[in-house]
Amino acid sequence: MTTTIGIIGAGAIGQTVSNTILASGIADQLLLASRTLVQAQALTDDLDDMRTSTGAFTTLLGCRPEDTTTAAALVIAIRERFTNTHQHDIRMGGAANARAIRDLGRRLRGYTGTVLIVTNPVDLMARLFAESSGCTRVYGIGSNLDTARYRLALSSLTGVPADQIRGHVIGEHGDSAVICASTTTVNGRALAVPVREIRKTLADRPGSISSGVGRTRSGPAGAVLTTLRLVLGQADGTTELCTEWIGHWLGVPMTFTAGQGKPTLPVLDPTEADRFTASGNKLDTAYQALATIQ
The missing domain is CATH 3.90.110.10 (Lactate dehydrogenase/glycoside hydrolase, family 4, C-terminal)
Structure with a gap:
């Protein structure tokens, strides 16, 4: 059976997660989405270079967030631009990221797979995504x-x-x-x-x-x-x-x-x-x- 994983977010974390999953070989296909298709395709092209160099078998597809719902699991690593002036309080990014997470949850409403939230403040974002999407298998990484x-x-x-x-x-x-x-x-x-x-x-x-x-x-x-x-x-x-x-x-x-x-x-x-x-x-x-x- 083909294992498909979707990754939403092409920033520093999204890139590293994508690299790690590709290198691990746990997925047959990666669906890569971001704020824009240009960003998603750029990450796809970069990973395709890695895939070809290493001989990895995973196929790659740049897409919109809505197109990731065929995946068995989604990793959400979106991040709005903000400066965290409280290094020991991870919740400081909440206001900046809440709108984006809520919007994404609504766009993915009805998704039946597993969702892993990496976006900080991760405990709050996991709950917000679960409540806005209706997804029942949402976990925060933290x-x-x-x-x-x-x-x-x-x-x-x-x-x-x-x-x-x-x-x-x-x-x-x-x-x-x-x-x-x-x-x-x-x-x-x-x-x-x-x-x-x-x-x-x-x-x-x-x-x-x-x-x-x-x-x-x-x-x-x-x-x-x-x-x-x-x-x-x-x-x-x-x-x-x-x-x-x-x-x-x-x-x-x-x-x-x-x-x-x-x-x-x-x-x-x-x-x-x-x-x-x-x-x-x-x-x-x-x-x-x-x-x-x-």
């Missing part, structure tokens, strides 16, 4: 990137390889993220996590990357690739995604089997539980303000 960074930070501190560390970062993809320190393990054994130090490391990392190369690209692309394999049923496993959880939209672990996902919230200690509740309330308040933007 908490899985936070979790990867968490494991890397612990690996750096402890000298233990990151693949031996199990733990989650949930809640907001932003300054109210919840580090699940109480259930973090190394090879199945509990680990004493220096939460304050780790929190600072996680908060500083995006700004450090952006100041050096302009914007984070590869981390989000890796999170997208991992999630696509799960939602398309190409692999089973657990990753952290923004989805609806008891009336809130925020990051929780999702366990996928044969492409079907189920939220699996870890056991939280009282401090983590309070922070998780506060994170949900914060995002709800921010979303209510965002919903008034037309």
Whole structure:
């Protein structure tokens, strides 16, 4: 069976996601859309050069966003122009991106596949797209990137390889993220996590990357690739995604089997539980303000 993936957005993130998917070989066809057909075709041509050079089998097609609805999964990485003056508050892009996400949701209303939102503030944009499109399988990419960074930070501190560390970062993809320190393990054994130090490391990392190369690209692309394999049923496993959880939209672990996902919230200690509740309330308040933007 042919696997088709659509990517909407030809900016820095959209380009890197497209490159990553093409190189991975997980799709038989990529549908590439952007604000204009000129942008979509330019990205298609650039990727076609890569495809020919590497001998990749994936076919490429530049198109309008409405033409991507035949895809099994869509990756949305559109971004309006704005300057984020709050490096540690990912919600600052909300007003700039909300109109574009709402409009795109309406244009794609009735789509029955899986939608991965990369556009920031990702938790708010995932909810906005879901509500404006009516799509039932919408996930925000954010908490899985936070979790990867968490494991890397612990690996750096402890000298233990990151693949031996199990733990989650949930809640907001932003300054109210919840580090699940109480259930973090190394090879199945509990680990004493220096939460304050780790929190600072996680908060500083995006700004450090952006100041050096302009914007984070590869981390989000890796999170997208991992999630696509799960939602398309190409692999089973657990990753952290923004989805609806008891009336809130925020990051929780999702366990996928044969492409079907189920939220699996870890056991939280009282401090983590309070922070998780506060994170949900914060995002709800921010979303209510965002919903008034037309």
